[in-house]
Amino acid sequence: MRIGVLALQGAFIEHIAMLRRIGVEAVEVRLPEHLDGLDGLIIPGGESTTIGKLATAFNLMEPLKAFGREKPIWGTCAGAIFLSKDAHRSQPLLGLMDITVERNAFGRQIASFETDLVVEALETVEPGGPPFPAIFIRAPLIESVQNGTRVLATLEDGRIVAAQQGHLLATSFHPELTKDDRFHRYFLSLVNSD
Ligand code: GLN
Numbered sequence: 001m002r003i004g005v006l007a008l009q010g011a012f013i014e015h016i017a018m019l020r021r022i023g024v025e026a027v028e029v030r031l032p033e034h035l036d037g038l039d040g041l042i043i044p045g046g047e048s049t050t051i052g053k054l055a056t057a058f059n060l061m062e063p064l065k066a067f068g069r070e071k072p073i074w075g076t077c078a079g080a081i082f083l084s085k086d087a088h089r090s091q092p093l094l095g096l097m098d099i100t101v102e103r104n105a106f107g108r109q110i111a112s113f114e115t116d117l118v119v120e121a122l123e124t125v126e127p128g129g130p131p132f133p134a135i136f137i138r139a140p141l142i143e144s145v146q147n148g149t150r151v152l153a154t155l156e157d158g159r160i161v162a163a164q165q166g167h168l169l170a171t172s173f174h175p176e177l178t179k180d181d182r183f184h185r186y187f188l189s190l191v192n193s194d
Contacts, residue, residue: 001191004029004038006064008054010046010078014176015184022181024188032063040072040191043079045137045174048103051082052092061092068096072167072194074187080170081140097168098146105141105159112137117173119153119162125185133180134161134173141172167194 005015007028019026019042029035041064043051055061067073068083073096075083084093086100104111116131123129132153142160145151153162153171161172167190175183 001025001039001188002027002037003188003191004034004041006041006043006051006055006060006079008058008060009050010044011076011174011176012042012044014174015042015044015076018176018181018184022184022188031058032060035063035067038067038071040074040187040194041067042187043073043075043082044176045077045079048078048081048087049091051078055082056092061094065094065096068094068168072169072187072190074169074171074190076171076174076176077137077139080142080172083168083170085146087140097163097165097170098149099163099165099170100143100146101140102143103140104138105143106136106139111139115155117153117155117161119183121152121164122182122186125182125189129182132175132182133178134171134175135177136161136173139172142170164190167191 002025005012016026083097084101085095117134149165
């Protein structure tokens with residue numbers, strides 16, 4: 001199995017390190033040809049406007065859309081914004097996932113925080129595991145999901161922070177910044193079953 005990590009900007013090194021730690025071949029993706037032969041792709045957190053501008057400049061928009069129609073993509077934070085259909089403003093988006101996101105939804109004062117999330121879907125990778133330690137950094141909210149997109153995790157007040165639509169996965173938070181590899185293993189299970 002070979003997983004690519006979009007390496008234009010943001011926390012791509014941490015995703016690659018996590019993938020390698022769980023024994024998966026991980027490669028950096030900067031150009032369209034780097035997508036060849038990959039089984040799945042992770043789009044990291046960072047700044048979604050910058051990722052979108054660079055993806056446009058490197059002619060990656062169409063190849064990424066085509067890849068996501070066929071193969072699993074997981075977007076974390078800015079990556080989730082980039083996967084979405086609607087971010088309430090004009091910026092390059094892949095528009096692959098039927099989710100509407102609200103950027104920087106937590107305001108400046110509490111822009112970054114950590115909280116434990118109950119994520120039932122992770123039972124498939126580790127039955128009876130503890131809540132997931134989720135790190136939010138100027139994070140987006142998944143305001144709404146459409147067309148059968150499944151909500152995977154919410155905050156205690158019900159606001160959505162993880163969703164899945166077939167082989168597409170979006171998380172508002174950063175599993176690659178924790179020691180907990182269950183979300184990465186969950187994504188790999190989507191790659192394996194695709
Ligand atoms: N605030 C960033 C954005 O809107 C996302 C932050 C992150 O990826 N940690 O794109």
